[in-house]
Amino acid sequence: MLELSDVTAGYGGNQVLFGVSLSVGAGEAVALMGRNGMGKSTTVKTVMGLLPASGGAISFAGRPILGLPPYRIANAGIGLVPEGRRVFPTLSVRENLIATARPAATGRDGRPKAPEWTLAAIYELLPRLAERQRHLGSQLSGGEQQMLAIGRALMTNPRLVILDEATEGLAPLIRTEIWACLERLKQAGLAILVIDKHADALARIADRHVILEKGRVAWSGDTAAFRADPGLKDRFLHV
Template identity: 60%
Template sequence: MLSLHNLTAGYGGSQVLFGVELAIGAGEVVTLLGRNGMGKTTTIRAIMGLLPSVGGRVWGGGIAVDGAPVAGLPAHRVAQLGLGLVPEGRQVFATLTVEENLLATAANRSGRATPRWTLEEVYAFFPRLQERRRNPGAKLSGGEQQMVAIGRALMTNPRLLILDEATEGLAPLIRAEIWSVLAKLKAEGQAILLIDKNLAAVSRLADRHVVIEKGRTVWTGTSADLAASPQVRDSYLHV
């Protein structure tokens, strides 16, 4: 579904990515792991066509969706191919209500005749959002904003859901709820690309992990492989 080959990118004259390799098939859950500042968010921005909006660009290598190159496409065209993003920092519309935030992105990019995700389905997944549906984004807690961000991405009915720092800064109960939701999505066959620092949680959820260090892919493997590789965790993941 999505593949990156020798991806290089940067901002201005500063190179950040030096050769990222990654692939995700339909229904897979894959994590992108690495310490802060190693290029994870830049990789996501490159995939989504968002680098130009922050002064960056893809320098070389390939990004393909279903085998077709997408590097250089504007962000809205990438989204139309079925990639839904839950960005770092949530970025909900502060002056719109919960319901308006969700409806603002509603589309059917799944390829199915009938969309899986409707307003009612998102509310069933996140009952708290239905309770808060008239509240503006600025009046929500961090956890509620993250639920809105996930719900907003699901309302595009994506073929691939991408989450940048899925549970960062959230209270333990909210984190547990988010992990439960992601597990349910996986069980339904939703393809997911995930960035998060909780190794225990991502190891339970993901099919494969991709580790990057200083903008390069340095390791790829399953959760069992990661558990059996303390040197990988010590060298590339632990602070």
């Protein structure tokens, strides 16, 4: 569904990505891992058109998206949960959810190709948002804001959702709720690309893992291979 081939990118004269290649298949969960500053968020920004690539190719659902403006990439079916959540602080939970909502893609018969994400569906998935739907974004806890950011991305009815630092700074109980949410999304057939520091939690939901080291893919493989090599964490993940 999503494919990056030899992607290079950077900021000003500083190159950050050096030929990154990875893919996410339909209904697949892929973990993008690495220490801080290794290029994970830069990869996400490049996919979403927020940072121009200097080389390589990116395609989604078989169509090239490299060079497209971010709104067209989002409209193609990619939902982003950005690092830092970035909810609208002066809008209510409900207003945050409907502000960027778009209907699900339909087939020739006019019916949605997949179950549609609606307010009711979001509230069923994330009950805390239903309880706080009249609260402003600024009145939510960090964990609730992350849930809202996930719900907002789902309201665009994406085929792929990208989460940058899915549980950063959250309390253990809230992290557990976020991981349970991602497991349900995977079971529903949504493709997921997720960045997070909690390798054990990622191993429970991801089908494959890609580790970046200084802007290059240092290792990639399925979950069985990741679990079979405990030294990977020491070499590429631990500070």
